[in-house]
Amino acid sequence: xxxxxxxxxxxxxxxxxxxxxxxxxxxxxxxxxxxxxxxxxxxxxxxxxxxxxxxxxxxxxxxxxxxxxxxxxxxxxxxxxxxxxxxxxxxx
Numbered sequence: 001x002x003x004x005x006x007x008x009x010x011x012x013x014x015x016x017x018x019x020x021x022x023x024x025x026x027x028x029x030x031x032x033x034x035x036x037x038x039x040x041x042x043x044x045x046x047x048x049x050x051x052x053x054x055x056x057x058x059x060x061x062x063x064x065x066x067x068x069x070x071x072x073x074x075x076x077x078x079x080x081x082x083x084x085x086x087x088x089x090x091x092x
Contacts, residue, residue: 014021 016024
C-alpha cells in the first residue's frame with residue numbers, strides 16, 4: 001500500500017526531455033522568423049512593383065466623382081440594446 005500511495009503523490013514526469021523541448025521551441029521560433037522575413041520581403045516587392053506600374057502609366061490621374069448621398073430618414077435610438085430586446089440575454 002505504501003508503494004501505491006507514493007506513486008500517486010509523486011510529481012508528474014515530462015514526456016519529452018528538456019533539451020528536446022528547448023530544441024523544438026527554437027525550431028518553431030526560427031520558422032516563424034523566416035516566415036516573417038519572407039512576408040516582409042514579399043510586401044516590399046509588391047509595393048515596388050505597384051509603384052513602378054503607376055510611374056510607367058504616366059502622370060495622368062483618373063478622378064472619379066461619386067453621386068451625392070441622400071439621407072432618407074433616421075432611426076431613433078432604442079431604449080434597450082437590441083440583443084436584450086430579442087431575448088438573447090435569456091439564452092446566456
